[in-house]
Amino acid sequence: MASLWFGIVAAMITTYVVLDGFDLGAGAIYLIAARTNDERRRVLRAIGPVWDGNEVWLIAAGGTLYFAFPRLYASSFSGFYLPLTIVLWLLILRGIGIEFRAHIENRVWQDFFDVIFSISSILLTVFFGAALGNVVRGVPLDSTGYFFEPLWTNFKLGPQTGILDWYTVLTGVFALVTLTAHGSYYIALKTDEDLGRRARGFALLCWPAQFFLTFSTLVATYFIRPAIMANYGRHKIGILIPIAVVASLAVMLWANPKGKERLAFVASSLYITAMLVGAAFALYPVVLPARDHQYDLTIYNSAAGSHGLSVGLAWWTFAAVLVVAYFVFVYRMFRGKVQVGEGHY
Amino acid sequence: MDSALLVHRLHFAFTATFHYLFPQLTMGLALLIVVLKTIGSRRNDPVYNEAARFWGRIFGINFVLGVVTGIPLEFQFGTNWSHFSRFAGGVIGQTLAMEGMFAFFLESAFLGLFLFGEKRLSPKAHWLSAVAVFVGSWLSGYFIIATDAFMQHPVGYFTASDGSLQLGSFWDFVLNPWAGWQYAHNMGGAAITGAFIMTSVGAFYLLSAKWIAHARIFVKAGVVAGCLFSVLQIFPTGDKQGKMVTDLQPVTLAAMEGLFHGQPGAPLVIVGQPNEQQGKIDNPIEVPNMLSMLTYRRWSAHVRGLDSFPKQDWPGNIPLLYYSYHIMVGLGTVFVVIMLVALFLLWRGRLYNARWMLWILMLSTPFPYIANTAGWMTAELGRQPWLVYGLMRTEDGYSKTVSAGNGMFTLLGFTGIYTVLGILFLFLIWREIEHGPLVGNESASKLHPVEAR
Numbered sequence: 001m002a003s004l005w006f007g008i009v010a011a012m013i014t015t016y017v018v019l020d021g022f023d024l025g026a027g028a029i030y031l032i033a034a035r036t037n038d039e040r041r042r043v044l045r046a047i048g049p050v051w052d053g054n055e056v057w058l059i060a061a062g063g064t065l066y067f068a069f070p071r072l073y074a075s076s077f078s079g080f081y082l083p084l085t086i087v088l089w090l091l092i093l094r095g096i097g098i099e100f101r102a103h104i105e106n107r108v109w110q111d112f113f114d115v116i117f118s119i120s121s122i123l124l125t126v127f128f129g130a131a132l133g134n135v136v137r138g139v140p141l142d143s144t145g146y147f148f149e150p151l152w153t154n155f156k157l158g159p160q161t162g163i164l165d166w167y168t169v170l171t172g173v174f175a176l177v178t179l180t181a182h183g184s185y186y187i188a189l190k191t192d193e194d195l196g197r198r199a200r201g202f203a204l205l206c207w208p209a210q211f212f213l214t215f216s217t218l219v220a221t222y223f224i225r226p227a228i229m230a231n232y233g234r235h236k237i238g239i240l241i242p243i244a245v246v247a248s249l250a251v252m253l254w255a256n257p258k259g260k261e262r263l264a265f266v267a268s269s270l271y272i273t274a275m276l277v278g279a280a281f282a283l284y285p286v287v288l289p290a291r292d293h294q295y296d297l298t299i300y301n302s303a304a305g306s307h308g309l310s311v312g313l314a315w316w317t318f319a320a321v322l323v324v325a326y327f328v329f330v331y332r333m334f335r336g337k338v339q340v341g342e343g344h345y
Numbered sequence: 346m347d348s349a350l351l352v353h354r355l356h357f358a359f360t361a362t363f364h365y366l367f368p369q370l371t372m373g374l375a376l377l378i379v380v381l382k383t384i385g386s387r388r389n390d391p392v393y394n395e396a397a398r399f400w401g402r403i404f405g406i407n408f409v410l411g412v413v414t415g416i417p418l419e420f421q422f423g424t425n426w427s428h429f430s431r432f433a434g435g436v437i438g439q440t441l442a443m444e445g446m447f448a449f450f451l452e453s454a455f456l457g458l459f460l461f462g463e464k465r466l467s468p469k470a471h472w473l474s475a476v477a478v479f480v481g482s483w484l485s486g487y488f489i490i491a492t493d494a495f496m497q498h499p500v501g502y503f504t505a506s507d508g509s510l511q512l513g514s515f516w517d518f519v520l521n522p523w524a525g526w527q528y529a530h531n532m533g534g535a536a537i538t539g540a541f542i543m544t545s546v547g548a549f550y551l552l553s554a555k556w557i558a559h560a561r562i563f564v565k566a567g568v569v570a571g572c573l574f575s576v577l578q579i580f581p582t583g584d585k586q587g588k589m590v591t592d593l594q595p596v597t598l599a600a601m602e603g604l605f606h607g608q609p610g611a612p613l614v615i616v617g618q619p620n621e622q623q624g625k626i627d628n629p630i631e632v633p634n635m636l637s638m639l640t641y642r643r644w645s646a647h648v649r650g651l652d653s654f655p656k657q658d659w660p661g662n663i664p665l666l667y668y669s670y671h672i673m674v675g676l677g678t679v680f681v682v683i684m685l686v687a688l689f690l691l692w693r694g695r696l697y698n699a700r701w702m703l704w705i706l707m708l709s710t711p712f713p714y715i716a717n718t719a720g721w722m723t724a725e726l727g728r729q730p731w732l733v734y735g736l737m738r739t740e741d742g743y744s745k746t747v748s749a750g751n752g753m754f755t756l757l758g759f760t761g762i763y764t765v766l767g768i769l770f771l772f773l774i775w776r777e778i779e780h781g782p783l784v785g786n787e788s789a790s791k792l793h794p795v796e797a798r
Contacts, residue, residue, distance in 0.1 A: 052412060052456075053450065053454055056445065056450050056453050060442070060445030060446055062419055062445070063419060063438070063443075066438040067442035073427075073438075074430040076423070077423020078423060078427035078744035078746055081425075081751060084423075085420075085755040088420055091413065092417075095409060095412065096769070100769060103776070148751075304435040304511065304512070305505055305511030308435055308438075311515045312439060319443070319446035320446070330457065330458070333458065333465065
């Protein structure tokens, strides 16, 4: 039962990154790719109807994590106190950046919220990447089951790690590049003319960096945590994950110049999914590794009681069906390229 | 008080109080917008639809603020209150996860359709999306109340071998008797805020002689709803809530009422300052025997005072609790009087020209916010010194690994950001009110971005 909830939480986090990832990526290229007021409004119109619903996946994933693994929630949220609070501030700024900009037709007002929106989107991708890096690297949990990390210590991987060290900065940059590409594919899919062309150009620029970072991050991960490969040795099915990663990278490279925007975006989504599933697969059954492995948090020592988990499965399944229906409906309503003058923002 | 404990308590108190300024209006307005839209489509009256659209825009701005200030609350259970989360997460994780899965997805999906889909959807589908937003926001309210109710009156749980609480009975937990009346009382409070705000904007337009047709609808809908909910707020919901406190948290009742000494025929204090040093109320104005009547329905009933309980179980801040409670009840009573007079004038057909009453209605804007905040302070200060009543003390629940200095850093950060948000909010709301209800038709597409979703 705990394994099932591990899968559900991992799937919800992955859904969040794939969906809100393109909003964040669109924010990252926003200031450079969208130059005129009209182009900026089109970017906002492309993500405007969906960003809030996408962000709900983060809240729902957080709530589900709380419900299924209360001990993990307590340890990780208090241990990552500083970066999580900064993420909250950035989410606030990103939200008002999107929503408040168009309230007043004034250049100064709009420029202000443009910069807020873009900078907060960029920093969010870096923080999310660094957070994943922290989880993979392991944190200084002790016998109480708690830890606290300052933002940085000496950027090395000693016993007293900070949120940022050379490895997590690497994963943060990796996330920035990956989500910038992801957002570029989305904007290319949703817009046309100069804006769509520039978004495609951005994706093209990101590709070599993404390719290089995929492998250097993998090598670095193996270097700091050789045990990460153990599950791949044990369960042969794991080989599908690197195959999906390589295949989706290849499809992105091929589809983008050909103007097959939908295929490129789907490949990017598959790539992100494969990378995150790969990380979850490697960690299982550990949910938060400790620097000292006897203090690892696993699905066994951090899950909620079994009655609660089985009751939860009933309502969660019911709710998940509804949620999928809403998303299909909303994305269908707003499908196609965004037009000038038709909408708002 | 341990300074880390103080910082973490202030952290939650500040962010939760600021957050709740927005959902109380969105929950109240969601109901009133459904009413306006229903009347609009029944009578085929465009003025009602324009009114609904205007309040939809106000709703949209409030909703954005509610969303961005709401996420920090869920995170804070883990960041600032991790020991509490580890202790009680096996139970209250249920309702918090359900809120995300059932309420937030519903709300976020249909709000976009309601605000921007009016041209694409049929009138019926558009009406349904307004209903969906209403249902989503009121469901969200229930899950939060059920969570709080567990902290006030834990039921449906068992204690596991590691000392943590785990779910014993889902239905006992979700249908906590405390949650039912607390929910009714809380949603009544939200409806009162919505009704007063709608009325006061209408009163402002009438006094300024602008948008008369819309203003009359605002005032009429606001006064009728405001009267209904103000009365219900006192009886039965407030009365029942008081009975539950009497039965289940008697020490809280004594502190709220400033009853230092238990006695038969206890008086109800209307005015007076609690003097903890001497164990009495200074310059009291009291109604004799009234407290006994309200709590036990007998004039001579014995009501236990603070002296009947060990001091370590007294709520930590008795004066603040006493004032919060008295401000809530006092304002609630004033609301009933204002709304009854307004309803009478409306019935006699004199309200729209009674400038003195319109002034009163316009200036009443801040008071529902104060009453709702004071009500929540009464509930949460009254729960002290417990975090989960009878099971975990507040001092045991905060994140022991997060130092006071780190807590202060983020508290100051939130204070700064929320100050800016508050100023932006007031500025944007004022612009909407100044532009009036008709701006929304064509040019509004550019002016009102929230509409685009």
